[in-house]
Amino acid sequence: MRYTDDFYFEKNRSYYDVLSHLKKYFKGNEIQAENMADEIQSLCQFDFKMQHIVDSLEEMNVVFKSLSDMEKMISKVSELANNTRIWENNGYTPNEMAEIFGRKKNTVAPLLSTSYQGSVEKVKMPVKVGRNDPCPCGSGKKYKNCCLIQNGH
Template sequence: MNQVIDYIMSLTNLYGLVHKDKVLEICNIQNDEKIDLEVIDKIMKEAPEMLAKNFVEINGDYFVSETIMEFDEFETQLMQRKGKPFYIPKKEELLKYKNETYFEVPKEYEDLLSYIANNLTDGDEHFAEILCEDIQGICQFAFSVSTIFDIFNRNEISFKSEKQISELMELVMKLANNTRLWENNGHTPNEIFEKIEKPNLRPLPKERFPGFMNFEEMDTTNKKSGPKKVGRNEPCPCDSGKKYKKCCGK
């Protein structure tokens, strides 16, 4: 039963929400020892508190991320993923998602991390990693260009030119299109585009980028002592006891 619970948590973190029948299907595909629906029904009946401690809630026949329920997005999420195939990684990769902070690190993430470290954080790799984790979270959960620039403004990061902004945003868009999304049943926008031929790619904006300070403002603030740098997976500075991404970083 413990392995089935691991699958429930992993699939919920990967998909945002998952029907109990899909949990049963994937468990039986990936394991020699088969289970029946009674095992999952028993977990739904006897272990809701344990699942809730791992940010998984039960809604009817679905296991659902706490975030979706908290923001009343269950029906919206169901509609967004309608007709889309499921991304089902191999067992070893899939069970990594038991950790709710886990995300797949594609080449596009590494490219962005390298660019930020080399061009925007004076070689501070830890700071660059914090920024990239924030950007990845935005790409996954609430993508907008202005929100991306809010990260840099909040951390008083200045840009040398619009060319540098364009280079950065091209890398961000590549990451966004290769980030696994709940509304795509775990697929990336690029994968959905290839699989069902829909124009889901996020284009690089052609207009002047919104949401950031002008160069004069950035130049005067960049040398000031910056605010505390908090990663999405670090404790929230408000002392709530929650992780930053589940509290003030939402």
Template sequence: MEERLGLSGDKLEDAFDDLLYGVRSVSGSVEGVLSHFDKRNIRFRSDRDMNRFVELYSKFSNTTRMPCNRGYTPDEMMQMTPPEERFKSLSLGPNIRKSLQTGEMDIENFRKQILTMELPSEALRFDLLKQLADIKPSAPQPEKQKKVGRNDPCPCGSGKKYKRCCGK
């Protein structure tokens, strides 16, 4: 941080204390930290430096012991959780739902993919299939017929003007 942000002394120590407090209080998202830096007029010299910071901050936050985790790090908590318990549910997003409803995506093809894909638990598969069953394809919209004007030829094919034929 000293080298990349050009911080030294008390300002460097304050920035690190803010980072540590943010991580331990669980409210220290990367966006929050970057916003906090911005408020304190701490700027990165380049996007590359900022990306490197984000990478290091993520590693730092995932390996910091937290009171809310009873002293465990987020990485340790993830390792202690059995794979089938890590993900309880998945939900189909609004774009996928819309694509399935309008027919842009084939529901049956999607169902087959869910049945064959490797998932951590059968409960997830069941949940996805249930969501898929709840999606009702929208009925095709009937094409609106162009309104016939009084002086247009009659749509019955007689050759007369509409007002003199069927439009009476």
């Protein structure tokens, strides 16, 4: 019955992790930290885009001390997003949907990682065959006396 209230949301472990991390930036102002955590949870539930969350943090003057702190926050927000019940998923979380459909759970790559290195393939350039080189077709003839003539050059 709690879910019939439009403003209700489940405060799970991921929510409390985000809230705990936010308290460091609001220097003891727990109400402000909780309001920010609620807003982040709402963005995760209805229109999850990390940029919207970063913009909200900037509006509240949250300044990260280091790249590592920012990565921790992004990781916690991503964990919250993946464990938030979503209407379009019939109340399932993205992680639960991944389990149902047998897919890998969503994770966050480090910000400055080399995650794209392995996905780059080397392009093979065609080898230019000289007129007096052996023909690439394997006939044993010179290229000029074999495929060059057949190609009409």
